[in-house]
Amino acid sequence: MVNTQELETVARGMVAKGKGILAADESMGTIKRRFDSIKIESNEDNRRAYREMLFTTKGIEESISGVILFDETLRTKASDGTPFAQLLSGKGIMPGIKVDKGPVDIPNFPGEVVTEGLDGLRARLKEYKELGAKFAKWRAVISIGDGIPTYTCLELNAEALARYAALCQEAGIVPIVEPEVLLDGSHTIERAHEVTEHTLKVTFTQLFLQRVYLEGMILKPSMVVPGKDSPKKANVEEVAERTIRCLKRTVPAAVPGIAFLSGGQSAESATEHLNAMNAMGPLPWEVTFSYARALQDPALKAWKGDPGNIGAAQKIFYHRAKCNSAARSGSYNKQMEAAA
Ligand code: 13P
Numbered sequence: 286m287v288n289t290q291e292l293e294t295v296a297r298g299m300v301a302k303g304k305g306i307l308a309a310d311e312s313m314g315t316i317k318r319r320f321d322s323i324k325i326e327s328n329e330d331n332r333r334a335y336r337e338m339l340f341t342t343k344g345i346e347e348s349i350s351g352v353i354l355f356d357e358t359l360r361t362k363a364s365d366g367t368p369f370a371q372l373l374s375g376k377g378i379m380p381g382i383k384v385d386k387g388p389v390d391i392p393n394f395p396g397e398v399v400t401e402g403l404d405g406l407r408a409r410l411k412e413y414k415e416l417g418a419k420f421a422k423w424r425a426v427i428s429i430g431d432g433i434p435t436y437t438c439l440e441l442n443a444e445a446l447a448r449y450a451a452l453c454q455e456a457g458i459v460p461i462v463e464p465e466v467l468l469d470g471s472h473t474i475e476r477a478h479e480v481t482e483h484t485l486k487v488t489f490t491q492l493f494l495q496r497v498y499l500e501g502m503i504l505k506p507s508m509v510v511p512g513k514d515s516p517k518k519a520n521v522e523e524v525a526e527r528t529i530r531c532l533k534r535t536v537p538a539a540v541p542g543i544a545f546l547s548g549g550q551s552a553e554s555a556t557e558h559l560n561a562m563n564a565m566g567p568l569p570w571e572v573t574f575s576y577a578r579a580l581q582d583p584a585l586k587a588w589k590g591d592p593g594n595i596g597a598a599q600k601i602f603y604h605r606a607k608c609n610s611a612a613r614s615g616s617y618n619k620q621m622e623a624a625a
Contacts, residue, residue, distance in 0.1 A: 288457055289498055291332070291579065292457070293541070295379065296541045299350050299351050299420060302347060302561060303348065304613070305575060306353060307339070307351075308546070308576060308578075309340075310354055311407055312383070316332060318583060319581075324590075329357075332357070333362075333363070336361070336369065338584075340352065340378075341363070342599040343603070345606050347377070348607055352381060354369065354380055356383075359382055359413065359417075367375050371417070379418060381420040382421050382422070383421070383625045384402060384421045386401045386402035389599075391441060394437060394438055396430055397428065397435060397438040400442060400445055402449070403448055403449065407456070413458065414456050415456055415523065416575065418458060419459065420459035421453050422461040423445070423450075427465065427480065443487045443488040445562060446488055447492045447497055447566025451495045459503065462492070462503070462504050465506075466484055467507075468548045471514040473517060474523065481531050482535055485532070486535050489537065500539050504548070505543075505546055506543065506545060507545070508545055509531050510548075521558060525561035538570065543571070544576060545558075546575060547612040552580070553622065555580075556579070556612050559609060560615055561615075579605070580605050583602075584598045593621065
């Protein structure tokens with residue numbers, strides 16, 4: 286029996302006013318790429334030191350409701366021996382867990398992928414719950430290109446997202462449902478809008494067919510933006526208007542919150558876009574952030590793997606979290622950046 290009350294309470298807490306989610310669930314391959322960019326090795330000690338720098342930043346609980354962790358990180362202990370999950374809970378921040386196993390090619394559909402990780406998921410979720418996870422994440426990846434995405438790709442990914450979401454709810458874990466439409470490519474914003482709308486329609490149809498409790502889930506979509514190589518850029522208002530229009534057409538008001546991924550946008554753009562959307566309110570759902578790069582990149586660059594830089598990196602991380610917290614109510618402005 287699904288405990289709908291527990292799910293709803295956690296989901297609401299994840300998108301509480303002024304708060305959003307830190308995605309710190311980089312897989313081994315992704316964290317290696319991030320560390321390559323600052324020329325440090327991705328080993329267990331460096332991964333612990335980096336995550337400890339983020340999680341021990343004073344005051345982040347003012348802006349961060351939950352942190353998505355990778356399997357290794359959920360099992361890691363801080364240097365004083367406190368497990369990260371406990372360290373976060375102690376600050377009133379909910380630990381979450383990435384449970385998908387990443388994308389693989391779809392046979393007969395060149396250029397398209399489906400996310401794996403359903404086999405054995407029921408048992409894994411049971412263990413994650415015991416380790417303290419309150420919510421989970423599964424990311425589906427949709428590419429825009431010549432003749433893609435196909436309906437088959439959207440359908441396969443939506444089926445897996447809904448299977449995952451139903452299994453999470455059975456285990457008393459709130460699912461973050463993440464269908465990411467990639468920024469890569471030279472497509473227009475109109476095309477991004479069309480693909481995002483179609484993706485969300487197919488996703489919510491599957492969530493309905495598999496009886497997922499909408500009040501006990503969070504949607505993590507991409508914003509509607511032109512491809513990163515598109516010759517035609519879009520201004521902040523256009524991104525905000527198109528994204529909200531797309532979501533209003535596809536996301537039931539029963540869903541408590543929408544927490545965006547940043548997808549390779551710059552840290553400031555991701556904040557500005559979120560701010561512009563909230564300034565368009567009132568909206569049917571809470572609209573917040575679940576950023577990885579847009580919250581972490583400036584701090585990662587300041588840290589560079591040097592213990593002497595921890596204070597400076599934490600200041601920058603705290604500032605980004607604060608700016609995004611302000612964007613939750615449409616009260617962010619450029620002066621906040623200058624002041625820092
Ligand atoms: P970005 O904000 O860097 O896109 O990452 C969010 C995320 O969790 C991707 O799955």
